[in-house]
Amino acid sequence: MTEPQKPAVVLLSGGLDSTTVLAMAKKQGFVPYAMTFRYGQRHQAEIEAATKVAKEVEVVQHIFVDIDLRVFGGSALTADIDVPKGDSPQAGIPITYVPARNTIFLSFALAWAEVLGSSDIFIGANAVDYSGYPDCRPEFMEAFERLANLATKAGVEGRRKMHIHTPLMQLSKAQIIAEGLKLGVDYGMTVSCYDPASDKPCGKCDACQLRRRGFEQNGLSDPAY
Amino acid sequence: MTEPQKPAVVLLSGGLDSTTVLAMAKKQGFVPYAMTFRYGQRHQAEIEAATKVAKEVEVVQHIFVDIDLRVFGGSALTADIDVPKGDSPQAGIPITYVPARNTIFLSFALAWAEVLGSSDIFIGANAVDYSGYPDCRPEFMEAFERLANLATKAGVEGRRKMHIHTPLMQLSKAQIIAEGLKLGVDYGMTVSCYDPASDKPCGKCDACQLRRRGFEQNGLSDPAY
Numbered sequence: 351m352t353e354p355q356k357p358a359v360v361l362l363s364g365g366l367d368s369t370t371v372l373a374m375a376k377k378q379g380f381v382p383y384a385m386t387f388r389y390g391q392r393h394q395a396e397i398e399a400a401t402k403v404a405k406e407v408e409v410v411q412h413i414f415v416d417i418d419l420r421v422f423g424g425s426a427l428t429a430d431i432d433v434p435k436g437d438s439p440q441a442g443i444p445i446t447y448v449p450a451r452n453t454i455f456l457s458f459a460l461a462w463a464e465v466l467g468s469s470d471i472f473i474g475a476n477a478v479d480y481s482g483y484p485d486c487r488p489e490f491m492e493a494f495e496r497l498a499n500l501a502t503k504a505g506v507e508g509r510r511k512m513h514i515h516t517p518l519m520q521l522s523k524a525q526i527i528a529e530g531l532k533l534g535v536d537y538g539m540t541v542s543c544y545d546p547a548s549d550k551p552c553g554k555c556d557a558c559q560l561r562r563r564g565f566e567q568n569g570l571s572d573p574a575y
Numbered sequence: 576m577t578e579p580q581k582p583a584v585v586l587l588s589g590g591l592d593s594t595t596v597l598a599m600a601k602k603q604g605f606v607p608y609a610m611t612f613r614y615g616q617r618h619q620a621e622i623e624a625a626t627k628v629a630k631e632v633e634v635v636q637h638i639f640v641d642i643d644l645r646v647f648g649g650s651a652l653t654a655d656i657d658v659p660k661g662d663s664p665q666a667g668i669p670i671t672y673v674p675a676r677n678t679i680f681l682s683f684a685l686a687w688a689e690v691l692g693s694s695d696i697f698i699g700a701n702a703v704d705y706s707g708y709p710d711c712r713p714e715f716m717e718a719f720e721r722l723a724n725l726a727t728k729a730g731v732e733g734r735r736k737m738h739i740h741t742p743l744m745q746l747s748k749a750q751i752i753a754e755g756l757k758l759g760v761d762y763g764m765t766v767s768c769y770d771p772a773s774d775k776p777c778g779k780c781d782a783c784q785l786r787r788r789g790f791e792q793n794g795l796s797d798p799a800y
Contacts, residue, residue: 456682461676461678462647
């Protein structure tokens, strides 16, 4: 007798991490529903990558959520709005930081999970590479899971217990890649570059260098080049 | 010597509750920044009411956040998308319920608070009138506050302790109105109707009846008529 397959919402950016997470969710027997955010700074190349990945992995449904984070300012990715200056509390936060980003993403994922009757949300958060980001840590994810169980009818009534799955949390980039390769992930489809100059990633930004080293540690070159 | 005034993000729908909260935040000495969501079902009348209220109360800034909750389906307010039928877990949820709505709203408020360097978010949640909504209860708000302090740099570094203010939580509609009248709120500006037929509220929906009774209990008629 086969277990009935359970639906899961998977946050999918089209990058290396979230693509690996999607493959892992499927491997664990979940029926994946992919959710991709378009939020101002998101490059078209990433949206296209997410679309390709979702098709390749045969998700049941892939939705795009448009959110305009530019309305707040506060990130270098929102250059058309004045960013607070001087003794602003943002000093020192990385240029790519988007305020409360994972909180917002997980809130939308929770809404969709509720509609789908799903108890499972997957996110490619990682505490190794992103130790500077408060909303990438296990404590944050546990607090969100607790919130999720208070925020929904099903959670409150005990019909479902929400789980926030973070299978990459403690893995290095090399370990993430090794895991994905075992699952047959085609990393040539994924885009991680913060600033792709043309069809190819720049190779110079933090994201490009991080994944290149990850492939090198697996004795491979990055198939994105 | 005067205390320096602190900025606060106030969620403002243009309805009776959030308008009262805005007046209360100001009375408590906060410098209010108002945030209004446009999410598919939101009627133009409410947006106009929020705009009027924000001007009248002289908020420092009023921003509108566009979010498309229709992408999920799952609410009668999203009629152009198929709503799950049959033994779906949504059975019994009120027609006006939007999945994970307050989680999403508070996430955006948190992002803005972080950008503004604010530690204070005000929301007109009420456990008396909305006892059926999991995300209107004190337990939910406490869990969100806990999350907020793990989600932001300032929270993690102990520079700021985020507070979610819910001054209406335990008040009846009549008490909310009494409080607002003391603060000089002009309730003629506010719109609460779920389905305003024209310029005037319908007078028949739950929201209309609830506020009418609240005014009656204060010996008044609803100035919205």
